[in-house]
Amino acid sequence: MVKMNAKLAIRIAILAVGMVGTFIAASVQPISAADGGPLILCPPRQPNCQTSLPPLS
Numbered sequence: 001m002v003k004m005n006a007k008l009a010i011r012i013a014i015l016a017v018g019m020v021g022t023f024i025a026a027s028v029q030p031i032s033a034a035d036g037g038p039l040i041l042c043p044p045r046q047p048n049c050q051t052s053l054p055p056l057s
Contacts, residue, residue: 042049
């Protein structure tokens, strides 16, 4: 078995945590933004959708 030094083990651990963190961040649904981002207010294809937001000017 090949002996692994501490620096290499720390580098591998940091890279693994970075990769896992990237996949977790990509799987989280984005938050609606007040600057015109996506606002999901009603389910799709709902005919009588009412919103309490003021109209955009």
